[in-house]
Amino acid sequence: MDEKEIKIIVDKIKAIELEIGKAIIGQKDIVKLVLIAIFSGGNVLLEGAPGLGKTQLVKTLSKVLDLSFSRIQFTPDLMPADVVGTNIIVKSKLGNNAFEFQKGPVFAHLLLADEINRATPKTQSALLEAMQEHTVTVGVNTYKLSEPFMVLATQNPLENEGTYPLPEAQLDRFLFKLMVPFPSLEELKGIIDVTINNKATQLNKIIDGDEIFEIRKVLKEVPMSKAVEEYALKVILATHADYTEAPELTKKYIRYGASPRAAQAIISTARVRAVMEGRYNVAFEDIRFVAFSALRHRFFLNFDAMADGVTAEEIIEEILQSQLKES
Template identity: 45%
Template structure:
C-alpha cells in the first residue's frame, strides 16, 4: 500500500483518538509490568488476554494444571479494578448454579416473596474452569451469557454488567468423563490461548516467588469505565481495504474443497473456519494495533492473531492426527503461504 493511502487511513482517527491510543499503549505496558510482579513468564498469554478483553471477546485457555491460569486471570482483574468470579465446572453443576435462581425470602413487613439471587456469572471477568466437565445444558447457559450478555431465569432476563469477559479453561490431558464443547460452541470463543510449560529459568523464579512471603498487592491501573472507553476506541481503529481482503482470503483457504484452498489441505482438514473467523481476525488485529500504539491495522497484526483465532476453528482429519499434524501448524503454513 502506498504512503498516501496509509496516510488517508490514518486521517480517519481524530486527534483525541490518536491521544487515546497513546494512553492505551502506555496503560498496557504498565499492565504487563504490574502483572510481572506475580506472574513469571506468560507474556504471550497476557498479550492474548488483553487483545480479547479490548476486542470485547472471550477466550479459551488450554493448558495442563499448575500453569497459574487462575492466578493470572484473577490478578488481571485486580489490576483493572474488575469484579472476578471463578466457577469450577463439575459433572453435577446445574445452570442455576451459574446464573442464579429465585429463592423465597422473608420481607421486612413479615411477608414472604421470591427474590432473585445472582449467580457467579454476574461479574466482569468470569473464569469457567474446566468447562468441558459440565454437562451440555450447563455449558449452554454459560454460552448464552457469553453471546447475549444476559441470562434468562424462569422466563425473566437479567442484563450482565459491562465490561464482560469469559475465560474458559480445558485440560488437554485428561478427557475421560468430559463433555467436549461442540464446534459451534467453540466458534463463540475469539481465541484459543495455549499455555506451555515455563523454561528452566522461569521455573526456578516461580519456585522463589511462590514459596516465600505473600504475593504483593497490585496497583489498580484502570477502571471499568476506562476499559469500556478503550473497547470503543478499538472499534474505531481504521483498517485498510487490503487487510480486509487478506483476512478473508486467509479464512477461505482453510476450507477444504474451496476454490483457493491449497491441494495439501484436503487430506488434513475436514472442516474449515466460518465467517465469524474473519470478524475475529479483524477485531483481534484492531485490538493488537491499538495496544501496540499503532493508528491503523497492519498486516503483521492479522498474522499475529491468526493462530489463536483460527486453530480451534479447524477440524483436522484422522490422517492429520495419525501424522501428528496439528491445527496450529496448518494455520501457520497457511499464513506463510497467503499473500496480500
C-alpha cells in the same frame, strides 16, 4: 484518532502488563493475547496442564483492571442453575410465598470458568447466552450482566481423564483459544520466589471498567487497508475445502471450516494488536499474530489428520503463507 491518543493507550497497556508481571512470571505472550481479547470485548479459553498459573492470571487481571471477579469450579455434577442462578421461594411482607431470583456466580465482570471441560455439555451450554448476549434468561425473565463482562475459561487437555469436549457452538464464542506453555528454568525460579519464598508484591489498579470502554471505542477506529482486510477474509475462506484457493492441507484434512465469527475475531483483535505495537494502522503481521489464537478452535480436523499427526497450527501456518502469496 491521533498520535496523542495512541501514546496514551500504549502507555496504559504497558503499565497493565508491568503490573501483571509482578504476579505472573513469564507467559508474556499469553498476557498480551488476553489483554487483546479484553480490549476487543471477547472471551478466552486457556488450555494447559494443571498448575501453570491460569487461575492466578484471572485473579491478577481483576485486581489490575479493578473488575469484580467470580470463579466456578466445573465438575461433572455441576448444574446449569449453579452457574446462572435460580428462582427461590421467599416469604413476602404480606406473608405470601413469592419467587425471587438468586443470582449465580456468572454475575461478575470477570468469570473464571475453571476446568470447564469437566462439566457435562448441558452445564457448559448454560454459559452460551452469557458469552454472546451478556444476558441470562431464567424462566420468562432476562437479566443483564455486569459490563464489561468476560469469560476466561480454563480447560485441561482432552487426553486427561474425566473431560468432555466443548460443543462446537460454544467453542465458536471464544474469541481466542490460548495454549499455556510450561515455564522455562528461569521462570520456574521466579514462580518459586513469588509463591514459596513470600516475595509476592501488592498489585495496584491501573484502569477500571469505564476506561476499558473508552479504549475500546478508540481501537474500533483503527484503519485497515483493503488489502489487509481482504487477506484476513481469504484466510477464513481458506479453512473451507470447497474454496478454490484453499491449500492442499485444507482440502485433505479439514472436516469443516471456520465461521464468520472467526473473521470478526481476527479483524477486531488485529486492530488492538496494531495499537499495542504503537502503529496507526493494521499490518499483515497483525493478522498473522492473532490468527493462530483466533482459528485453532474454530475448524475441525478429520480422521486423516489425526492418523497423519497433522496439527491445527501446521494448517494455519500453511493457510497464512498461501493466502499472503495470493494477496
